[in-house]
Amino acid sequence: xxxxxxxxxxxxxxxxxxxxxxxxxxxxxxxxxxxxxxxxxxxxxxxxxxxxxxxxxxxxxxxxxxxxxxxxxxxxxxxxxxxxxxxxxxxxxxxxxxxxxxxxxxxxxxxxxxxxxxxxxxxxxxxxxxxxxxxxxxxxxxxxxxxxxxxxxxxxxxxxxxxxxxxxxxxxxxxxxxxxxxxxxxxxxxxxxxxxxxxxxxxxxxxxxxxxxxxxxxxxxxxxxxxxxxxxxxxxxxxxxxxxxxxxxxxxxxxxxxxxxxxxxxxxxxxxxxxxxxxxxxxxxxxxxxxxxxxxxxxxxxxxxxxxxxxxxxxxxxxxxxxxxxxxxxxxxxxxxxxxxxxxxxxxxxxxxxxxxxxxxxxxxxxxxxxxxxxxxxxxxxxxxxxxxxxxxxxxxxxxxxxx
Amino acid sequence: xxxxxxxxxxxxxxxxxxxxxxxxxxxxxxxxxxxxxxxxxxxxxxxxxxxxxxxxxxxxxxxxxxxxxxxxxxxxxxxxxxxxxxxxxxxxxxxxxxxxxxxxxxxxxxxxxxxxxxxxxxxxxxxxxxxxxxxxxxxxxxxxxxxxxxxxxxxxxxxxxxxxxxxxxxxxxxxxxxxxxxxxxxxxxxxxxxxxxxxxxxxxxxxxxxxxxxxxxxxxxxxxxxxxxxxxxxxxxxxxxxxxxxxxxxxxxxxxxxxxxxxxxxxxxxxxxxxxxxxxxxxxxxxxxxxxxxxxxxxxxxxxxxxxxxxxxxxxxxxxxxxxxxxxxxxxxxxxxxxxxxxxxxxxxxxxxxxxxxxxxxxxxxxxxxxxxxxxxxxxxxxxxxxxxxxxxxxxxxxxxxxx
Numbered sequence: 001x002x003x004x005x006x007x008x009x010x011x012x013x014x015x016x017x018x019x020x021x022x023x024x025x026x027x028x029x030x031x032x033x034x035x036x037x038x039x040x041x042x043x044x045x046x047x048x049x050x051x052x053x054x055x056x057x058x059x060x061x062x063x064x065x066x067x068x069x070x071x072x073x074x075x076x077x078x079x080x081x082x083x084x085x086x087x088x089x090x091x092x093x094x095x096x097x098x099x100x101x102x103x104x105x106x107x108x109x110x111x112x113x114x115x116x117x118x119x120x121x122x123x124x125x126x127x128x129x130x131x132x133x134x135x136x137x138x139x140x141x142x143x144x145x146x147x148x149x150x151x152x153x154x155x156x157x158x159x160x161x162x163x164x165x166x167x168x169x170x171x172x173x174x175x176x177x178x179x180x181x182x183x184x185x186x187x188x189x190x191x192x193x194x195x196x197x198x199x200x201x202x203x204x205x206x207x208x209x210x211x212x213x214x215x216x217x218x219x220x221x222x223x224x225x226x227x228x229x230x231x232x233x234x235x236x237x238x239x240x241x242x243x244x245x246x247x248x249x250x251x252x253x254x255x256x257x258x259x260x261x262x263x264x265x266x267x268x269x270x271x272x273x274x275x276x277x278x279x280x281x282x283x284x285x286x287x288x289x290x291x292x293x294x295x296x297x298x299x300x301x302x303x304x305x306x307x308x309x310x311x312x313x314x315x316x317x318x319x320x321x322x323x324x325x326x327x328x329x330x331x332x333x334x335x336x337x338x339x340x341x342x343x344x345x346x347x348x349x350x351x352x353x354x355x356x357x358x359x360x361x362x363x364x365x366x367x368x369x370x371x372x373x374x375x376x377x378x379x380x381x382x383x384x385x386x387x388x389x390x391x392x393x394x395x396x397x398x399x400x401x402x403x404x
Numbered sequence: 405x406x407x408x409x410x411x412x413x414x415x416x417x418x419x420x421x422x423x424x425x426x427x428x429x430x431x432x433x434x435x436x437x438x439x440x441x442x443x444x445x446x447x448x449x450x451x452x453x454x455x456x457x458x459x460x461x462x463x464x465x466x467x468x469x470x471x472x473x474x475x476x477x478x479x480x481x482x483x484x485x486x487x488x489x490x491x492x493x494x495x496x497x498x499x500x501x502x503x504x505x506x507x508x509x510x511x512x513x514x515x516x517x518x519x520x521x522x523x524x525x526x527x528x529x530x531x532x533x534x535x536x537x538x539x540x541x542x543x544x545x546x547x548x549x550x551x552x553x554x555x556x557x558x559x560x561x562x563x564x565x566x567x568x569x570x571x572x573x574x575x576x577x578x579x580x581x582x583x584x585x586x587x588x589x590x591x592x593x594x595x596x597x598x599x600x601x602x603x604x605x606x607x608x609x610x611x612x613x614x615x616x617x618x619x620x621x622x623x624x625x626x627x628x629x630x631x632x633x634x635x636x637x638x639x640x641x642x643x644x645x646x647x648x649x650x651x652x653x654x655x656x657x658x659x660x661x662x663x664x665x666x667x668x669x670x671x672x673x674x675x676x677x678x679x680x681x682x683x684x685x686x687x688x689x690x691x692x693x694x695x696x697x698x699x700x701x702x703x704x705x706x707x708x709x710x711x712x713x714x715x716x717x718x719x720x721x722x723x724x725x726x727x728x729x730x731x732x733x734x735x736x737x738x739x740x741x742x743x744x745x746x747x748x749x750x751x752x753x754x755x756x757x758x759x760x761x762x763x764x765x766x767x768x769x770x771x772x773x774x775x776x777x778x779x780x781x782x783x784x785x786x787x788x789x790x791x792x793x794x795x796x797x798x799x800x801x802x803x804x805x806x807x808x
Contacts, residue, residue: 253664256657259780259796261721262773278769285780285796288789317665369666376663376689385692392663392689 002344005031005098006091006182008071008084008171010039012049012211014059014230017190017204021102022064024187029098033066033340037087039076040371041378042316044083046308048245048378050211051237054394054401057336061403062229066341068401069094070333073374074323077312084170085178090329092179093353099182101171104162106188111165111172114158117151118173125150138303140166164189214244241387247308249381250315251290257314258284270313270320276302316377322370331367332356336401358400371395406748409435409502410495410586412475412488412575414443416453416615417638418463419630421506421594421608426468428591429504437470437744439500441491443480444775445782446720448487450712452649452782454615455641458798458805461740465807466633470745472805473498474737477778478727481716488574489582494733496583497757503586505575508566510592515569515576518562521555522577528554542707544570568593618648645791651712653785654719655694661718662688674717674724675710720781726774735771736760740805762804775799 005025011018025034038060040053049056057068075086091099105111118125125146132142144161151158160166168186175182190204205225213221219238223231234244243249258266263277279297287293298307312318332354337345349356357364365372372395379391409429415422429438442464444457453460461472479490495503509515522529529550536546548565555562564570572590579586594608609629617625623642627635638648647653662670667681683701691697702711716722736758741749753760761768769776776799783795 252656253660256660256781256784257664259784260657260661260719260777262777263770264773265721281780285800286793288793315664317669366667369668373664373666377660380660380663389690389692396689 002032002340002347003030003098004033004035004067004094004096004344005029005100005185006088006094006096007034007036007065007100008087008091009036009060010043010049010207011036011056011060012039012043012047012207013051013056013226013234014063015205015207015210015226017102017206018060019063019227020190020204021100021187025100025185026064028185028187029100029183031098033338033344034064035067035069035091035094035096035341036060036065037069037071037090038335040070040073041374042073042077042312044076044078044080045305046077046310046312047247048250048312048381050214050244050246051234051241052378052391052394053335053375054398055233055237057401058403059227059230059233061336061338061341061401062233063227066338067094067344068335068337070335070371072329072331072333073316073318073370074327075329077309077316077318080167080170081173084167085174086329088171088174088182089178090332090354092182093329094332094356095348095351097182098185099171099175100185100187101164101168102189103164103168103186104189105158105165105168106186108172108184108186110158111168111184111186114147114151114160114169115172115176118147119176121150136300138301138306140303215246241382241391242384243382245378245381247290247311249383250377251293253315253377253380254290254311255284255287255293257317266314268319268321269310270318270323271306271310272313272320276310316370316374318370329354331364333368333371334358334400336403338403342402359398360396368395406437406744406751407433407435407502408437408439408471408498408500408748409433409504409589410492410498410500411438411440411469411504412491412495413440413464414447414453414611415440415460415464416443416447416451416611417455417460417630418467418634419609419611419614421610422464423467423631424594424608425504425506425591429589430468432589432591433502433504433587435502437742437748438468439471439473439495439498439745440464440469441473441475441494442739444474444477445778446477446481446716448480448482448484449709450481450714450716451651452654452716452785454618454648454650455638455645456782456795456798457739457779458802459637459641461805462807463631463634463637465740465742465745465805466637467631470742471498471748472739472741474739474775476733476735476737477720477722477774478731479733481713481720481722484571484574485577488571489578490733492575492578492586493582494736494758496586497733498736498760499752499755501586502589503575503579504589504591505568505572506593507568507572507590508593509562509569509572510590512576512588512590514562515572515588515590518551518555518564518573519576519580522551523580525554540704542710544707615648619650645786645795646788647786649782649785651694651715653787654781655697657719657781657784658694658715659688659691659697661721670718672723672725673714674722674727675714676717676724680706680714720774720778722774733758735768737772737775738762738804740807742807746806763802764800772799 007025022034041049043049060068071087075082128146129142132145147160172184203224210222210225219234258280266277283293283296287296375395379388382388382391411429426438445453447453464472475491479486532550533546536549551564576588607628614626614629623638662684670681687697687700691700779799783792786792
């Protein structure tokens with residue numbers, strides 16, 4: 001029987017580090033195929049993806065991924081806990097028996113120990129996080145610091161202030177809760193840190209630094225840092241769409257979304273906290289770019305990521321009532337497959353825990369409502385009329401991409 | 405004591421027929437000053453006004469109106485009944501003892517008789533309207549025809565298929581219900597019909613035909629059809645804002661509003677009827693202009709005006725829950741005044757039935773929430789950055805316009 005390993009990705013864009021991850025995943029898990037659960041048009045940190053999910057799927061398939069499944073919007077634009085649990089449950093539903101993530105740590109035991117420790121010390125931990133938050137730390141920092149202060153004394157050393165360690169911890173926890181049949185693996189991340197902004201010499205650079213280089217110095221500046229298939233995919237996208245997406249492209253929509261609603265209405269959006277609404281309206285009336293707007297609204301209390309996520313929910317009309325607790329995924333949305341991926345799906349799809357959606361029929365529109373909406377909003381940030389039109393149709397008409 | 409006559413206007417834009425109306429109002433009522441209740445940025449037929457309410461206030465004051473009060477959004481973008489009752493109650497609150505409207509009929513007795521007849525035959529009438537609506541007539545046509553079939557037999561001849569007669573009828577009804585102290589007058593409308601599209605030879609042309617001429621042939625084509633003050637005001641506006649507003653300027657916002665929401669969310673908007681949501685999303689994905697969108701969505705069942713009003717509510721985020729029945733006006737928003745108007749306000753404002761708001765302070769923002777929102781949305785349709793910025797600030801910082 002074909003064996004599948006799962007990975008959780010954003011590919012914004014696919015780069016040399018991702019290539020290594022795919023290859024290592026096959027090696028360490030011994031799986032025949034690799035299945036990626038990938039965020040759609042909007043990402044975990046509350047940003048539009050550089051290029052469409054279709055273009056990112058192509059790049060992934062061209063570099064060795066066998067199946068790409070979309071992580072639905074309601075898990076993708078979320079705190080790490082929901083993000084991880086949505087992804088893990090999808091990988092479980094599609095039959096993966098292993099999951100392999102990159103981490104700063106590089107060995108899986110400390111993650112498993114830390115989850116075990118957490119489950120025995122939840123109250124203690126929550127009190128500490130609460131206390132540190134009150135002292136003025138942001139939630140992620142307070143969490144990492146609480147583990148550091150409490151758990152390390154117990155000998156379960158794992159540095160959760162490292163972003164990929166923290167995310168890995170969430171995967172392990174989700175496996176523990178929802179998918180105990182999955183065996184976790186981790187590989188050590190090479191070279192530069194996740195958020196490092198400079199392009200790295202050794203040609204493994206973070207996606208953040210690659211995007212920065214593309215926005216500032218153009219596509220040619222990243223040619224050595226991404227596989228040739230990514231490079232040509234990015235070039236092609238630009239030729240067709242005439243832009244790489246960034247928040248500035250959605251500034252008019254964000255400004256309008258804020259200005260067309262009353263403070264009371266703004267308060268109904270997901271992650272919006274009372275007190276910020278008047279501030280948003282005031283700043284949106286005066287700002288003339290996303291950057292100047294962000295400068296005007298950000299405070300110590302609101303991290304950049306948190307604000308971006310709020311804004312993503314604003315432009316996508318996601319309300320508090322839309323996200324009631326920890327929903328289970330309801331479908332597997334297939335974005336693309338390689339030939340081995342195709343065989344895997346044909347042979348195994350009857351065992352899948354969720355319906356596999358290859359093409360969105362009329363009957364699926366309600367089920368996929370939030371993802372279709374996110375796709376339309378993403379398209380609305382495109383200036384070129386022809387490209388916008390084709391992107392507006394894509395979710396309804398595109399078949400999955402097949403890598404020949 | 406200074407006596408005030410009230411008029412209800414949109415001034416989109418102010419033209420020679422309006423000038424006649426102002427002058428005749430003073431003559432027939434014998435009032436010292438004329439107070440106009442004027443729609444704000446969005447109009448009764450569900451359209452953005454050609455120019456801002458500030459520019460329209462200036463034109464009105466320059467042509468003899470003494471006080472301009474804004475008809476709040478929640479009455480302005482409404483069926484005639486709500487529109488009329490909001491306006492009449494504001495005129496009552498600001499101390500008008502007469503109201504003068506233009507009509508095709510030209511004498512006030514048939515209006516009064518018709519209201520009296522209606523009050524005695526409500527059930528009969530509603531049944532007839534219902535029946536004719538079922539037969540496929542639009543609501544306005546069914547209403548006019550019902551009166552025609554039933555009331556005319558009683559000798560109360562008033563042709564309610566004429567739009568200004570119908571609106572006048574609503575004013576008289578509102579006076580009867582809410583402001584019996586107001587004495588109504590009507591003057592016969594000169595020359596061309598309300599909706600007539602061709603510019604009229606005798607220089608009294610409808611606002612519709614004037615707008616059409618401005619959009620199609622430019623501002624010079626209407627020079628003889630509007631007072632010189634309107635003409636120079638329109639020129640000035642264009643120099644500053646670089647556009648006359650039309651639905652096409654709001655197409656991107658409308659398209660985004662439709663595409664960023666699910667059918668379920670669209671259903672919560674005011675005047676939205678079940679069944680049209682999927683149609684709207686489908687058409688918005690494919691259309692690339694307001695005109696092509698309208699062509700795609702309009703049906704026999706949905707009149708142009710009705711659709712435009714739905715779309716105005718969509719881009720302004722007005723929900724069904726925002727309009728619960730027949731609300732009473734809560735404030736008098738002063739947009740401008742002449743010197744006599746100013747004296748009137750100084751002497752009489754203590755007797756007013758509602759608070760007079762000359763400048764929007766922080767404390768007024770909640771009360772005026774919907775109007776401020778409409779002002780911001782109106783500004784978002786402006787392409788020129790500097791003009792958009794200044795329009796975005798106007799409602800918060802502009803003092804009332806004073807005609808010297």
